[in-house]
Amino acid sequence: MQELVKVRELKVDAKTDSGRLVEIIRNVSFDIFAGEVVALIGESGSGKTTIALTLMGYARPGCRISGGQVMFDDRDLVILPERERARLRGNEIAYIPQSAAAAFNPAKKIIDQVTEVGAIHKTISMDQARIKAVALFRALALPDPKTIGDRYPHQVSGGQLQRLAAAMALMSDPKLLIFDEPTTALDVTTQIEVLRAFKAVLAERNIAGVYVSHDLAVVAQIADRIIVLKNGEIQEVGKTEQIIKEPVHSYTRDLISAVEPASLRRDGDTTQSDSTILEVRNLVAGYGAKTDDGLPQVVAVKSVDINIPKGRNLGVVGESGSGKSTLARAVAGILPASSGTIIFDGSELALDVRQRSREALRQLQIVFQYADTSLNPARSIEDILARPLQFYHRMNGQSCAKRIDQLLDMVQLPRTVKFRLPSELSGGQKQRVNLARALAAEPKLILCDEVTSALDTVVAAAIIDLLKELQRELELSYLFISHDLSTVRAICDDVAIMLSGEKIEQTPPEKIGCPDAHPYSQLLFASVPKLDTGWLDALVQDPKLTEAFARRKGD
């Protein structure tokens, strides 16, 4: 086989805000053969996207390729003039961004954007381009290939938009296609369709691919070889089979073990406590003004009942739009439910947060998905943690400072962190501060809204461990909301599955996907990628499941 891309001793510098130069990619060398799919895998900040972009001779603003070679078809993209590089981009090398929704112009029809490449490079007439686009839509298994191009980006689903972005990239028959986390923002059931379409089209046209992702299970389905990156350096390179079955490097092993965290075990503790911490009955919540029948304009949660025994955890799983986050917000009272009852620790709570007593608010805390936006960037960690202490416990001065140190110990952060601003912490550290703030209130129940979804797998696994440990020490209960079945299984005693605002099932985690389960939960369970190279090809979707899926779409 012939090398299509040869990367040798690649170095990339980035300039920080304070003007210091930091080497973010250090001596990276690898090859990509024609028709081969190579995955770049690593956590955020490992340089995987930066390397992918250098394959187009491009460095993000503030970054600079400072050394090495990127040979594409015997041309060095590092020293090639910008004009030549521009001619290659979109023509011979194409790029599919992570968020197709942000990559499409919402004001133009899809077909005009897909055929734009031909217009820019003047390689193909508009009429031919349209014919070709329709053929690509068909190859990518898009519905209504003839007319889908006449729609606007908001009129198609997220998975379809991602495939349309792939069609745009494939318009000029590139030799190399770069995928930058193309399925990260998609639901698992949608991810399968998109992965299948990508895989088929790459094999059929014999296009080489670079697949950037943090998700080993997804990469295992599509890649021939995997490059494991950390801090801008290659840790391990190998065939997909070898990386997954016999990882050599310790970091790779960490990555693999983080994919399926150990499930919850309560050794020796089988006695079900009989008191209930949270009981929710017939909860209806939604957005918009109330209509005549007393319901909000958009009903996101339709009559949901949940029940959490003291010291136990309930997971709520569902795809985007299933109403799981709205449920958490309604329970917390931030989005007052339009009807229903919330009984917390034996007493009924007002639906609106403003009517709840301070004591009730203290005992029920909420932690959000994005640690970045849930910590005020203008205040130090100390101020952030001190506020709930002052607010709920009227602590001041010495006792407050002592308690902050304790809290930081609890979430396993160094005490010096308290002098820092949130922007000076990493994502995982921020999420720990976020947890510490909730713990400062000394709550009985914490609502965790996708707390691990924005984190890297290894970091997320550590947070899950921390949550488990805190539970043991502090007799907490969690309402754990996630789209990720494997994290939920790792921490929850019971899992509720939500679909279109309704709770369709509640089972212990080990029974998810059993043959006698609800068809949708079977479908959801079957759609979670497994660390097995043959999983996608072997996956056969039952007609019964597909029917359930179609019903969801109809809603």
Added chain:
Amino acid sequence: MKATDAIPVASRRSRYKFNRVAIACFAVIIAWTLVAIFAPLVVRYPIGKIVDYNYFGPISWNFWMGTDYLGRDMFSRIIMGARFTVGISLIAVLIACFNGVVVGMMAAVVGGWFDTIVSRVMDALISIPSKLFGLVVVAGAGSSLPVLVLTLAVIYTPGSYRFARAFAVNINTMDYITVARARGERLGYIIRSEILPNILAPILADFGLRFVYIVLLLSGLSFLGVGVQPPNADWGALVRENLDGLSFGAPAVMFPSLAIATLTISVNLLIDNLPQKIRDRSE
């Protein structure tokens, strides 16, 4: 990896340091403020008194900044003018920005009908031409310093309100505001501790700009005869009344112009060069 991770805690204090430009500008502003406060001790002649037979007189030992179109001492007039220009503008801009920013943040956080009503009232105020509004109010209520200050403050409040509200609305959607609400925080805490620190940078920039606008509007009103009443004059009025002297290159036009320029440029440069810690706390 972010470089800020590497910054040791001790060096963080350096962010509070003022740079040289900021110190120079601050000195100019302080100097003008002192001049305004101690003006009566500094003036050499009564400001209304015609002391020179020559009009548009040159710089001389007796008249440090020449004489004006009637032969009055420019130095004394500028020194006394500082009281009006610095005093009226500063008080007016403080009132305007305080009200605008506080109400703007409240509107963003409370939302609903409160936001709608306040925003429409502010929009209605914006739609009235500022000079016309000033003329009508001063004509109706008579020209006195409190009336002038309040009029200028009212004219510039809606702009400040709009500005602050636009930023606060963005901050209001952040999760930390939701967390504060879920904690049960009151409106006062949310706007003071959660929103204000994050919108302070643009608010300060707006403050500087608004100050300059007020200086200019005050001069305009004085020119129309409804601002500071003769024989007193603010700097803007001094420029206008001596405009004829421009063709003679009279110092009577140059010096008040320079005074306005030094003050307004200093205010803006100072705000642009505030320590990073204050200027942009999110960095």
